[in-house]
Amino acid sequence: MKKQKILFVVFSLVSSQFLVAQGSPDYNGGLKIKFDENGKKYLRVISWAQVQASYNNDAPATSSKTSFNLRRARIMMFSQITDKFLILTHFGLNSLEAGSLSPTGNGDGSQLFLHDAWVQYNLSDEHSVGAGLHYFNGISRLNNQSTLNMMTLDNNRQSWATIGLSDQFARHVGLFVKGKLGQLQYRMAINDAITNGLDARPAVSGQTVYGGVNLLGTKDAGKTFAGYFEYNFLEQESNFLPFKVGTYLGEKKVFNIGAGFFLHPNGSVKIESGNSVGEDVSIFAIDAFYDTPLGVDGSALTVYATYQSNDYGENYLYSAYGTGNMVYAHIGYVFAGDSTKTRLQPYLSYGRNSYDATTNNRNILGIGINAFMSGHNSKLTLEYQNQDYGTSTSAVTLQAMIYL
Incomplete structure (x- = not known):
């Protein structure tokens, strides 16, 4: 009996304290x-x-219209030996x-x-306080989004505002602090900027590039600073x-209002009179998140902006990134x-991005539906997305998504 008890303890299910599977009656943590x-x-x-x-x-005419x-x-x-x-x-x-598969599985993709x-x-x-390759980001809620329980098919791409420019897939190497002051939650970080970022374009006259580390050195452009602060008016979210x-x-x-920032001094470079001149990168955001049950019949509302x-x-413009402004919102309703x-x-999502370097705006509309078979642990998502740029x-x- 004692051995059975030990085995039960060792392989028991986690309490709902960590990464609760929203809406799943089976997962139990x-x-x-x-x-x-x-x-x-x-x-x-x-x-x-x-x-x-x-x-x-x-x-394209030479490509299949369907893909996987x-x-x-x-x-x-993650593990704790003491608290x-x-x-x-x-x-x-x-x-x-198909494009990133390799014959023997040794390719980069x-x-x-x-x-x-x-x-x-x-x-x-x-x-x-902590340190390492971490995800305690600034800017907004969506720049800190979990991929386990997104409401839309995927995160709003422009909200992950530094992927590959200053970080490795939305993660920096550095030092962070996080915590709570009453109903106010905070996270702040100081990090090293990546030295081989995505924007490898040459610095030429009339073109700003995100290459401050390479062109100016780590002394002038090697550090980034980030923070996000949110006030929890109703129930407290876990941090x-x-x-x-x-x-x-x-x-x-839940009803939260947040604000955040990302700063990279001399993160970008432009050429003036033949010389490389540093340009500070600064990104700021405010946002609001509301999630609530509607009655006792299982219906619920989620709103974010x-x-x-x-x-x-x-006038920076490269791929999904550009100097300018963005507004984004989504709303979803769970049927009883x-x-x-x-x-x-x-659900419905809409994002509008304007850029200083072009008169074209990027407008992205998403219309979708989630089928939760066991909360977020087993769900299907069907989405139509239109992008006008x-x-x-x-x-x-x-x-199809499953997580255990």
């Missing part, structure tokens, strides 16, 4: 390996995968499809890579981990129903 009777010493393991099938009517994509395949582990410190490791891959790896020390019950919940499916009543000011340097059965959540393109995507 997931797998937590306990190393003591009270569960204060533990190892938590999470695995998830998102697989997509898309139809793109605007595909392993959007994400991830494993995350004073924590270690987290997160690895996986993204967007594995086929490789697992490190998303997060940080250590954290708890100064008190409410305040912590145990940095990943923000997309929709609670009515399991919490943000305004973001992007300054990557004078039994949580043990499939629940439906139609000089020309109009559209696609329909079906995604």
Whole structure:
């Protein structure tokens, strides 16, 4: 009997304190390996995968209009031996499809890579400090978005405002602090900027490039600074981990207003009179998040809106990034129903991006529906997205997701 009890303790399910599976009647918190009777010493393991099938009517004539994509395949582990410190490791891959597959699985697109790896020390019950490859970002809620429980098919791309420019896939190497002051939650970080970012264009007259580290050196352009602050008016959200919940499916009543920033002194460079001149990168945002049950029948409402000011340097424009402004919002409604059965959540999203360097605005409209078969742990998402940026393109995507 004693051996059976020990085995039960070791392989028992985690309490709902960490990464609760919103709306799942089956998951019960997931797998937590306990190393003591009270569960204060533990190892938590999470695995998830998102697989997509898309139809793109605007595909080139020589390409198929349908395609398949392993959007994400991830494993995350974190552990505490005492409540004073924590270690987290997160690895996986993204967007594995025909173009990134390799014959023997040795190509760059086929490789697992490190998303997060940080250590954290708890100064008190409410305040912590940590360091490593981390996701305690600034700017907005969506720049800290979890990929486990998004309401839309995927995150708003322009909200991940520094991917590949100053960081590795939205993660920086550096030092962070986070905590709570009453109903106010905060996170701040100082980080090293990546030295081989995506924007490898040459610095030429009339073109601003995000290459301050390479062209000016790490002494002048090597550090970035970020912060995000939000006031929780209703129920308190967990800030145990940095990943923000997309929709609670009515399991919490939350109303938060937030504001954040990202600063990279001399992050960009322009050429003046033949000389490289540093341009400060500064991004600011305000946002609001509201998630609430509507009555006792299982229906729920999720609403989010943000305004973001992007300054990557004078007339900067590269891929999804550009100096200018962005407004984005989405709204979703969960129909009433039994949580043990499939629940439906139609949603609508819209983003508008304006750029100083062009008169063309980027307008992105998304119309979709989620079918939650076991909360976020097993769901299907169908979304139609139209993007108008000089020309109009559209696609329909079906995604299946499971996480354990």
